[in-house]
Amino acid sequence: MFLSTVTNSLDAKGRVxxxxxxxxxxxxxxSKSPFDGIVVWPSLDGNYLEGGGISLLEDFQNSLDQREHYDAERSALQYMIFASSRQLAFDGGGRVSLPKDLHEYAGLNGKVTFVGLGRRFEIWSPKALEDRKDGLLALARESRHLLKTVKPGEGS
Amino acid sequence: MFLSTVTNSLDAKGRVxxxxxxxxxxxxxxSKSPFDGIVVWPSLDGNYLEGGGISLLEDFQNSLDQREHYDAERSALQYMIFASSRQLAFDGGGRVSLPKDLHEYAGLNGKVTFVGLGRRFEIWSPKALEDRKDGLLALARESRHLLKTVKPGEGS
DNA sequence: TGGGATAACATGGGATTTTATGGGATACAA
DNA sequence: TTGTATCCCATAAAATCCCATGTTATCCCA
Structure with a gap:
């Protein structure tokens, strides 16, 4: 489970x-795949990146398999997630190098913030994240009741 | 089940x-995760921390999974709980080290009080907890007067 | 039931390992 | 070659492991 928020630095070679x-x-x-690294794609929702382990993409695949082959939504998601995602392998020190286009999409420079969201995570420019957080705090306060309805032991 | 209230000390290394x-x-x-420790996050309700085992977060996860991916409320809660929580592993003696920011958020110094609340627990500075208790007591006193004035059968 | 023996717990501090990060060397492709 | 990506090693700081100790709680048997 991806938890917590961590800011690391992006070096001159584009590694983090x-x-x-x-x-x-x-x-x-x-996971079925032996790939040792993360998978990252540009978010559909804003100028930041989304990512996870290879198993997350396998789960997306399974979810899509339950839809009709030419279902419009299926195609759209395939394009947006699978086609635009990259596999980034860890180097010996647990780093990955972010391709320049993803770099630019998220407006990163110098610092990179990883935001854990359970099954997946997001990658933000610290400054952009700051702006987004303020809005979410108020909403989270109102939405707390959602968590109180959780029943223990439910789910897979 | 987390029960009772216990105060332990926070050492120079930030361990408790x-x-x-x-x-x-x-x-x-x-739990699905082999993680051996606790998960802690800043409360939305005040300057104290909330926590539980990793299974508590797994239950939150299952609850949130029932919403759409980009649902605003879902995002808000993911940010406030998953993104702001930390996994704190036990050392050989059953201690965890509290990161400095959580430390400061809860105004801890020297002593830490764990309050068991069933499925989760809270972590307070003993002093802050004291103050909250006083507040609750005062409120209870006032409420008692209110109750007297609305006793059934008593005319106004 | 008394009271010594034993185990569990909270806590301190030194030693060791992990992490994040920089930079050189090497392989690869255009 | 020239630029790019990957591998490898070095290092400082931080996190973690491990052992020691006093204290409290629990066990056990006469």
Missing amino acids: SVPADFRATISETP | SVPADFRATISETP
């Missing part, structure tokens, strides 16, 4: 350390 | 013993 906890989460999660 | 009963509760509760 993936937080150790995130790496642990990825290696703990079983 | 998690009450043995709490540790037992955590190891008894089944």
